[in-house]
Amino acid sequence: MRLRKMLAGLAFGVSVLAANAAAAVEIEYWQYVFETRVKAMDQLIQKFQAANPGITIKHTTFPYAEYQTKVASAVTAGQGPDVVQLFYGWVDGFVAGKLIQPLPKDAFPHDKIEADFFPIVKAMQRGGEYYGLPTAVRSLALFYNKKIFEAAGLDPNKPPQTLEAFLAAAQKTVKRDSAGNIISEGFTLDMAGQDHQWWREVLIRQNGGVPYTDNDRKVAYDSDAGLKALTFYTDLQTKHKVGLTGFMDEGQAAFKGGLAAMTIDGTFRLGAFASIKSFEWGVTELPADAKGMRSNYASYFANAITSKVQGEKLEASKKFLAYISSPEAMELWLQVVGELPARRAAAMTEKNLTNPIYGPFLKGLEYAHTTMFVDEAAQRQTAIDMVNRVLLQNQDPKASLAEAAKAEQAIIDRATK
Amino acid sequence: MTPQITLSGARSSHTAFRPSRIVSWTLLFLGGLVMVTPILFMLSTSLKDASQVYDLKLIPASPSLDNYWTVLSDGRFLRWFLNSLVVAVAVTVSNVFFDSLVGYTLAKFRFRGRYVVFIAILSTLMIPTEMLVIPWYLMASTFGWIDSYWGIMFPGMMTAFGTFLMKQFFETVPDEFLEAARIDGLNEFTIWWRVAMPLVTPALSALAIFTFLGNWTAFFWPLIVTNSRELYTLPIGLSSFAVEQAIQWEMIMTGASLATIPTLLVFLLLQRYIVRGVMLAGLKG
Amino acid sequence: MIAARAKSTRLWDGLSLSHKRVLWAWTFLAIPILFYSVIRFWPTLQAIALSFTNWSLMRPASFVGLENYTRLVQDPLFWQVFRNTFLYLIIGTPISLLLSFAIAYYLDRVQFMHGLIRAIYFLPFLTTAAAMAWVWRWFYQPVPIGVINGFLTWVGLPQQPFLRSTVQALPAVLAPAVWAGLGFQIIIFIAGLRAIPTSYYEAARIDGVSEFTILRRITLPLLKPTIVFLVVFSSISFLRIFDQVYNINFNDPGGPLNTTKPLVMMIYQTAFKSFDMGYAAAQTVVLFAILLVVSLIQLRVLKDR
Structure with missing residues (x-):
C-alpha cells in the first residue's frame, strides 16, 4: 500500500531528525486527561528529572474519549510519544500493529516482574515478552448508602457479605410508588457500567463455571453456570424487582443522587463519590457465594515504550519507565490519584489494608481475574445486548446467552485470525 | 442603466389587527417555550454543584456561579476560546468568499461540465469526515501542519454546503441585473462582487452564521490534528470534563453555556441581514 | 513585453x-x-x-477483493443499521421541513416580539450536542425524575420506556435531532422568503388574491431553490446522523440492541473502536452510493438543472 510506504518514509525522517537533536535527551510521554493523574505524573516527572539531569520529559495529555484513536493515528504516522500509557485490553492491537516494543530484559527481568507485581500483570505478556508495566491497578467493590441502610433497619456497619444477604438487603431497601414504579433502587442494574465484569469474572465463577478457556480465546460461558449467572442478574429486575436498568440513566448517577442503596463499581469512582454530601457511604468486598467463594475483576493502564524508540532515547525511556513503576511512584500515585499500587509489597501494607475504603478493593485484588479482551468495547457490547434481549424483548435467557457466546467468539476469532 | 437596489425594513406593510394573527402568534410563542426548555435546564445545571446535579430541579436549591469561576479561572479556557475564535473567523471568511464565488459561477454561467462540477462538489458532503481523518492527518504530517492553526483549518476552507446554499440563492437573482451591469462594461469579477453579492446578503449572513457555528463546535478533526493543549479548540478543552468513567455534567453545562455566548452574539449581529428583505426596484421586463 | x-x-x-x-x-x-x-x-x-483491502490501523494492508462487501451483505447488523438510517430519513426530513416551513411562514408575518421569537427558535441550533443530549436523556427518564413521564403519570397515562424500548427509542432519538436542526431550516426558509421581491406580493394583493393562492402561486414557486436546497441538505444530514444518536445513549451507543444505530456510527465504531479500516471503508462506499443516489433522485424530481 502506498500509504504504508509513505508512513515508513515519515517514520524514518522523524527518527533522523531525532538523532540529530541536542545532547540532552527529551522523551515524550502521553496519557489521557484526568486531573489527578496529570498532577501525579507532573510530580513524578519533576522528581525523575531532578535525579536524571540529562533527561527531560515532555508530558502530553489528551481527552479520554478519543485517546486511543489519537495514539493510533499519531504512531502510525511515525509521530507521537516515546513512552505511552495504554489500557491492558488494547495490548493485542498495539502489538499486532507494531506500535510498541517488548520491554528490554536487562532493565525489566521477567522473574523480578513476576515476583513483585500482582499476577494480573501477566495480561501484558505476549509471546514470552512483557510489553508494559502498570503504576496502579483497579478492582471492584460493593458501594452502599449507609443512610438508606439505616432507614431500612439494616446495620450500616454490616454490609452484606454473601449473595443471599445482598439480595435480602436489596429487597429491604428498594422503594416503589403506588403504581409499582421504582422510586429508589435496592441495587443498580447497569450492564454498561461494571456489571458486565461482575457477571463475567465473578458470577459465572461463583456458579461453578469459567467465562473463557484457552487464554481467553474460547468463550466458555454458554454453560449451566453462565445461565445461572445470567438469570441471577436478570431476576434482580424481572423477579425481585430491586432495580431497573436505565433508572437515573446510569448506576453511578442513581447512587450519587441518593436513589440507590447499593452499586458495584471500581476504584476510579472514588473521586466522583467523594463529592457526595447528602449521605455517608461505605465500601465492602463483592459478595461471596454460599460456599464463601469470592472473585473480582481487576484492570489497569500500563506504560509501554513505542516501537520507534532506540539508542539514547531508549535508554532514557527505560529509566523513566522503571521509575514510574517503582514503589516510590506507586506510593505517590496512591496518595494523589487514589489508585492501588501494582506491586504487591507497596499495596499490601498494614496501613492500606485497614483503610476502610482501600481495604476491600485490595482484598479483592488477591483473588481478582483479568479478562484478556481483544476488543474491549465490542465484547462489552455483546454482554449489554445479551441482558437487553432478556429484559426488553423477553427472550429466553438460554437463547440469549447462546447468541452472546456466538457473537463474542466471532469477535475473538476475527481479531486473532 | 444599473438597476437600483433598495433594502426594505420590516416585511409586511399591512399590520391590520386580525384574530388569525393572534392565534399564530400564540402558537409560535408556545412552540418557542418548548424549544427553549432544554436550554433552561442546561443553564440551571450550570448553577448547581456536583451534589445537586441529579436532583433535576429546574430551579437550583442553592444556585451559585462557582462553576463559572472554576472554568474561567483556569487560564487555558480563555486560550481555547481564542483558538476557536481565530479558527472559526478565518474559516468563515474563506467560506463566504469561495463558496459564494463557486455558487455564483454554477448558478449564473452556462458552460459544459457545469452540472458535473456541481455534483462532484455536492458529493463531498456524502463522505463522513471520520473516513477522511487519516488521509488528512498524513497530509498534515507530510507538510508539517500538525499542531498549527492552519492544520485545524485547512480541510474546511471551502464546503459543499456553502457552495450549494449560495448556488441556490444566486439562482433567485434575476439575470436582467447582471446583464445591465455587463452593458455598463463591468468585468465579471466586479459584477459578482458589486452587483450579485449585495443581492444575496440574507444567504451570505446565513452562511456566515452556519460556518462559524460549525467550526466553533468542531471536535473530531481538531482533536486529531493538535497535540499541545495550547492549541486545543474550545470543544476539546471542554471534553476534559468528561474524563474516564465519570463526567462532570455541571462543568460540561457551564462550559456549554459559555460556549453558546459567542455563537449567540454572531447570530444576533448577523440576523438582521437575514431578515432585512431585498426589494428589487427598476425591474420591468 | x-x-x-x-x-x-x-x-x-x-x-x-x-x-x-x-x-x-x-x-x-x-x-x-x-x-x-x-x-x-x-x-x-x-x-x-x-475498501478492497483488510487494512486495520494496526496491521499492514493486503488486497482482499470484494471480501469486505460480501461480509457487509451477510452482516445482519448492516441491514438493521440500513433500516434505521432510512427511518431517520423518512421520518425526520418531512417532519422537520413541514414544521420549519410552517414556523418560518408564520414567523415572517408576525411582528410583535418577532426578533425574540426568532432567536428562541434558533437557540437550540447554537448549543453543544453533547450537553443537550444529556438534558434530553433526563427528559425521557422514568419517574420520579423524567419530565415527560412525570407529565404522563400526572394525566393518568402509563409510563413509557422511550430510550429503553426497541420500538420507541428511534423516534425518541430523532426528536432532539429535529429540535436542534429546526432553527437552521427556519432561518434558511426566512432568508428564502425574504429574497422574494415584495413587488410580487403587492401586485397580487392589489388584485385581491387570497393568502392561500399567494402561497401556492407565488411563494412556493419562487421559494423553489430554497426548498430544493433544504430537501437535499436535510436528507443528507439525516442519512449522516451521528452526534445526536451517539451522545444521547453514549454508554450503549446506537442501542438498545442497535435499534437506533445509524450507518455513520457503524462506520465510526468499525474504524476507530475496532480499527477495522478496510471494512469501514467498504461501509463508507455504500453510504456514499446511497447518498448520491438519493440526492440525484431528489434533484431530478425537483428538476433543478
Whole structure:
C-alpha cells in the first residue's frame, strides 16, 4: 500500500531528525486527561528529572474519549510519544500493529516482574515478552448508602457479605410508588457500567463455571453456570424487582443522587463519590457465594515504550519507565490519584489494608481475574445486548446467552485470525 | 442603466389587527417555550454543584456561579476560546468568499461540465469526515501542519454546503441585473462582487452564521490534528470534563453555556441581514 | 513585453462574449477545483481503494477483493443499521421541513416580539450536542425524575420506556435531532422568503388574491431553490446522523440492541473502536452510493438543472 510506504518514509525522517537533536535527551510521554493523574505524573516527572539531569520529559495529555484513536493515528504516522500509557485490553492491537516494543530484559527481568507485581500483570505478556508495566491497578467493590441502610433497619456497619444477604438487603431497601414504579433502587442494574465484569469474572465463577478457556480465546460461558449467572442478574429486575436498568440513566448517577442503596463499581469512582454530601457511604468486598467463594475483576493502564524508540532515547525511556513503576511512584500515585499500587509489597501494607475504603478493593485484588479482551468495547457490547434481549424483548435467557457466546467468539476469532 | 437596489425594513406593510394573527402568534410563542426548555435546564445545571446535579430541579436549591469561576479561572479556557475564535473567523471568511464565488459561477454561467462540477462538489458532503481523518492527518504530517492553526483549518476552507446554499440563492437573482451591469462594461469579477453579492446578503449572513457555528463546535478533526493543549479548540478543552468513567455534567453545562455566548452574539449581529428583505426596484421586463 | 501584452489583449478581444464568460467561469473555479481534488476527492479515492483491502490501523494492508462487501451483505447488523438510517430519513426530513416551513411562514408575518421569537427558535441550533443530549436523556427518564413521564403519570397515562424500548427509542432519538436542526431550516426558509421581491406580493394583493393562492402561486414557486436546497441538505444530514444518536445513549451507543444505530456510527465504531479500516471503508462506499443516489433522485424530481 502506498500509504504504508509513505508512513515508513515519515517514520524514518522523524527518527533522523531525532538523532540529530541536542545532547540532552527529551522523551515524550502521553496519557489521557484526568486531573489527578496529570498532577501525579507532573510530580513524578519533576522528581525523575531532578535525579536524571540529562533527561527531560515532555508530558502530553489528551481527552479520554478519543485517546486511543489519537495514539493510533499519531504512531502510525511515525509521530507521537516515546513512552505511552495504554489500557491492558488494547495490548493485542498495539502489538499486532507494531506500535510498541517488548520491554528490554536487562532493565525489566521477567522473574523480578513476576515476583513483585500482582499476577494480573501477566495480561501484558505476549509471546514470552512483557510489553508494559502498570503504576496502579483497579478492582471492584460493593458501594452502599449507609443512610438508606439505616432507614431500612439494616446495620450500616454490616454490609452484606454473601449473595443471599445482598439480595435480602436489596429487597429491604428498594422503594416503589403506588403504581409499582421504582422510586429508589435496592441495587443498580447497569450492564454498561461494571456489571458486565461482575457477571463475567465473578458470577459465572461463583456458579461453578469459567467465562473463557484457552487464554481467553474460547468463550466458555454458554454453560449451566453462565445461565445461572445470567438469570441471577436478570431476576434482580424481572423477579425481585430491586432495580431497573436505565433508572437515573446510569448506576453511578442513581447512587450519587441518593436513589440507590447499593452499586458495584471500581476504584476510579472514588473521586466522583467523594463529592457526595447528602449521605455517608461505605465500601465492602463483592459478595461471596454460599460456599464463601469470592472473585473480582481487576484492570489497569500500563506504560509501554513505542516501537520507534532506540539508542539514547531508549535508554532514557527505560529509566523513566522503571521509575514510574517503582514503589516510590506507586506510593505517590496512591496518595494523589487514589489508585492501588501494582506491586504487591507497596499495596499490601498494614496501613492500606485497614483503610476502610482501600481495604476491600485490595482484598479483592488477591483473588481478582483479568479478562484478556481483544476488543474491549465490542465484547462489552455483546454482554449489554445479551441482558437487553432478556429484559426488553423477553427472550429466553438460554437463547440469549447462546447468541452472546456466538457473537463474542466471532469477535475473538476475527481479531486473532 | 444599473438597476437600483433598495433594502426594505420590516416585511409586511399591512399590520391590520386580525384574530388569525393572534392565534399564530400564540402558537409560535408556545412552540418557542418548548424549544427553549432544554436550554433552561442546561443553564440551571450550570448553577448547581456536583451534589445537586441529579436532583433535576429546574430551579437550583442553592444556585451559585462557582462553576463559572472554576472554568474561567483556569487560564487555558480563555486560550481555547481564542483558538476557536481565530479558527472559526478565518474559516468563515474563506467560506463566504469561495463558496459564494463557486455558487455564483454554477448558478449564473452556462458552460459544459457545469452540472458535473456541481455534483462532484455536492458529493463531498456524502463522505463522513471520520473516513477522511487519516488521509488528512498524513497530509498534515507530510507538510508539517500538525499542531498549527492552519492544520485545524485547512480541510474546511471551502464546503459543499456553502457552495450549494449560495448556488441556490444566486439562482433567485434575476439575470436582467447582471446583464445591465455587463452593458455598463463591468468585468465579471466586479459584477459578482458589486452587483450579485449585495443581492444575496440574507444567504451570505446565513452562511456566515452556519460556518462559524460549525467550526466553533468542531471536535473530531481538531482533536486529531493538535497535540499541545495550547492549541486545543474550545470543544476539546471542554471534553476534559468528561474524563474516564465519570463526567462532570455541571462543568460540561457551564462550559456549554459559555460556549453558546459567542455563537449567540454572531447570530444576533448577523440576523438582521437575514431578515432585512431585498426589494428589487427598476425591474420591468 | 508590450507586444506580448497587446497580443494577449487582441486574443481576448477576439473571443466571443460567451467564450469569455466560459473562461471567466473556469478562472473562478480553478482554485476551488484544486482544493476539492486534494482535500476531498483524493482521500475519497483512497477510501474506495482501501475498501478492497483488510487494512486495520494496526496491521499492514493486503488486497482482499470484494471480501469486505460480501461480509457487509451477510452482516445482519448492516441491514438493521440500513433500516434505521432510512427511518431517520423518512421520518425526520418531512417532519422537520413541514414544521420549519410552517414556523418560518408564520414567523415572517408576525411582528410583535418577532426578533425574540426568532432567536428562541434558533437557540437550540447554537448549543453543544453533547450537553443537550444529556438534558434530553433526563427528559425521557422514568419517574420520579423524567419530565415527560412525570407529565404522563400526572394525566393518568402509563409510563413509557422511550430510550429503553426497541420500538420507541428511534423516534425518541430523532426528536432532539429535529429540535436542534429546526432553527437552521427556519432561518434558511426566512432568508428564502425574504429574497422574494415584495413587488410580487403587492401586485397580487392589489388584485385581491387570497393568502392561500399567494402561497401556492407565488411563494412556493419562487421559494423553489430554497426548498430544493433544504430537501437535499436535510436528507443528507439525516442519512449522516451521528452526534445526536451517539451522545444521547453514549454508554450503549446506537442501542438498545442497535435499534437506533445509524450507518455513520457503524462506520465510526468499525474504524476507530475496532480499527477495522478496510471494512469501514467498504461501509463508507455504500453510504456514499446511497447518498448520491438519493440526492440525484431528489434533484431530478425537483428538476433543478
